[in-house]
Structure formats: C-alpha cells, structure tokens
Amino acid sequence: MHPQLPWLEPNDPLPAPTLAWGAADPAPGLLAAGGALDVNSLCAAYAQGTFPWYGPGQPILWWAPDPRMVLPVSEFRLRRSLNKRLQAFRRQACCEIRIDSAFKDVITACATKEREGQAGTWIVPEMVNAYTDLHLAGYAHSVETWVDGQLAGGLYCVALGQAVFGESMFAHMTDASKIALAALVCLCRRNGITLIDCQQNTQHLTSLGGREIPRADFLENVNKARQQPAVPWRFEPVYWNELLPPKTDPA
Structure with a gap:
C-alpha cells in the first residue's frame, strides 16, 4: 500500500x-x-x-x-551539426540571443507546442500566469533565439541566486531551441553556474549531456547555489566563446 x-x-x-x-x-x-x-x-x-x-x-x-535529471554545464555536448549552426548563427547580423524580451511569448509557445506521445500540455493557463508573475518578480527568465526580427525559439527557466531550473523550450525553426539552450550554457559558464536542473530524464536531454544524479546531491547543490548572489541575466556575443572558438574578423 x-x-x-x-x-x-x-x-x-x-x-x-x-x-x-x-x-x-x-x-x-x-x-x-x-x-x-x-x-x-x-x-x-x-x-x-x-x-x-x-x-x-x-x-x-x-x-x-529521485534521481534528478541535470545538465552539468561543463558536460554540454556540442555535436557537429549544432556547432556548425551556432557558428553560422554567430556570424549573421540578423541572428541574436535576447534575454527576457518576450517572456510571455516564450512560455505561451512552450504551452502550445505539440509533444510526442502526449495529449495536451502540462503548462496549463494557471501555470502560464503563475510563471509570468514569477518573471515579473525577477525569478523566471526567458532565453530567446531571434532571426530576422522574429522569435524563432527559446526556453524559460527559474533562477534563485545561482540555482537554475530549466522548465521548457520550443522551436519554430530547426535547432532554435538548442541554440537558446547553448546560450544558457554559455551564460552559466560565464557566471560560474555549474548545473542546470532538467527535472526529468529524456533521450533528448541525455543526447545533450544531461544525466541523473541522486536527489540528495541535487538538493545539496541547490542549497548552496541559491544562497549565491544572482547573476546578471543578459547575453553578450562574447559569451559564445565559452563554447566556440573566439570569433575573428576577416582580414
């Protein structure tokens, strides 16, 4: 029982x-x-x-x-195809990463995307409203992939101090959500954040370097990280250097 x-x-x-x-x-x-x-x-x-x-x-x-799915940012797997796409994304003036410029659009897109093997969504309207309030209070953030002035994909997460909890992501263009995740990894590496919570195990997260750890280890990490000062939630192009070779200007 x-x-x-x-x-x-x-x-x-x-x-x-x-x-x-x-x-x-x-x-x-x-x-x-x-x-x-x-x-x-x-x-x-x-x-x-x-x-x-x-x-x-x-x-x-x-x-x-228990166990808990996490993505250690030092173990993020940048596969060849994504590496090439990120290199191209960084070179194009029409492509950019924005933080918190369209949170409601991001969470709404996450709520309405189709999920394989699932009917409907777990991001019900009450959740959209609740996390929008959390965003306005400074504890939830969106990482957004923009192409030609259009929101192409993104993700949203919760952050308490330096404890980062990934929630959901979406893509309207190929790999746009992966680009946003790569940007979040760069932001975390830049600011000394070591772990992104992924909540539950999926094959997709495993392919990107996610793995399960004991709940006790996860809670110890959260307790330490949330007591650290919050990081600046912004993205600068130089942050790509955390994953990619430094950009060089043509001679």
Whole structure:
C-alpha cells in the first residue's frame, strides 16, 4: 500500500522532498497535491528542489524525483551539426540571443507546442500566469533565439541566486531551441553556474549531456547555489566563446 498523499491548503508548507513517493509507489517523485502557485509558494518550492507539474483538470501536483535529471554545464555536448549552426548563427547580423524580451511569448509557445506521445500540455493557463508573475518578480527568465526580427525559439527557466531550473523550450525553426539552450550554457559558464536542473530524464536531454544524479546531491547543490548572489541575466556575443572558438574578423 502506497503512502497517503498530503493535501495542501494555500500557504501550507510543502513536505520535505525526501518524503516524495518512491519507486514502488504509483507515481515516483510525487510529493503533495494542492497548495498555490503564487510567487512565494513557487520560490519556496524551488528552494527545496520541488516543482509543480500537472495536467488540465488535475489539482496542483508537486514533484521531487529521485534521481534528478541535470545538465552539468561543463558536460554540454556540442555535436557537429549544432556547432556548425551556432557558428553560422554567430556570424549573421540578423541572428541574436535576447534575454527576457518576450517572456510571455516564450512560455505561451512552450504551452502550445505539440509533444510526442502526449495529449495536451502540462503548462496549463494557471501555470502560464503563475510563471509570468514569477518573471515579473525577477525569478523566471526567458532565453530567446531571434532571426530576422522574429522569435524563432527559446526556453524559460527559474533562477534563485545561482540555482537554475530549466522548465521548457520550443522551436519554430530547426535547432532554435538548442541554440537558446547553448546560450544558457554559455551564460552559466560565464557566471560560474555549474548545473542546470532538467527535472526529468529524456533521450533528448541525455543526447545533450544531461544525466541523473541522486536527489540528495541535487538538493545539496541547490542549497548552496541559491544562497549565491544572482547573476546578471543578459547575453553578450562574447559569451559564445565559452563554447566556440573566439570569433575573428576577416582580414
């Protein structure tokens, strides 16, 4: 018999992440249901390595999986095809990375993209509104790929101090989301951030260098990183040097 799932009223604290359901339970990693998605509740959840994930018609569900999928930024895999695309992207004046210029557009695009093997989306309207509020409070950010003045792809994430939690990404053009992720990796390397939380294991993330670590190790990293000063959320073209050879001007 699996343990009873705690029900939270608004403003109730979350249980400790170590109390999440285990591998033998129906939904491994599930911690609690209910509660609220206001800025304070979300910040408290992320500070203890917990995130909301639920579908239409469900209550808010809170998760703290063990193991946890992460992307160590030093292990990001820049495959040959993406390397070539990034080199071309950097050379073209019509291509640029922007930070936080179109957060609502990014999260809306993430909410409406089709996902293989899934019906609908977990980014329900309440989540869009909640993370937009989190963005306005300075704790959620978008990394955006722009081509010819159009938003071609991007991602959004949560950041507490130097703890970065990836949420979702989308692409309207080939590799536009990967370019945004590569830019986030560069920003993190530039500012001494070592880890990006990826929440759950996927083949796509594994191909980019993501791997699982024990929840205890993940929580230790979060606890240390979130107490560090927040980094400047901006992207300069020189940041590409964290992944690519320095750009040289033609003679």
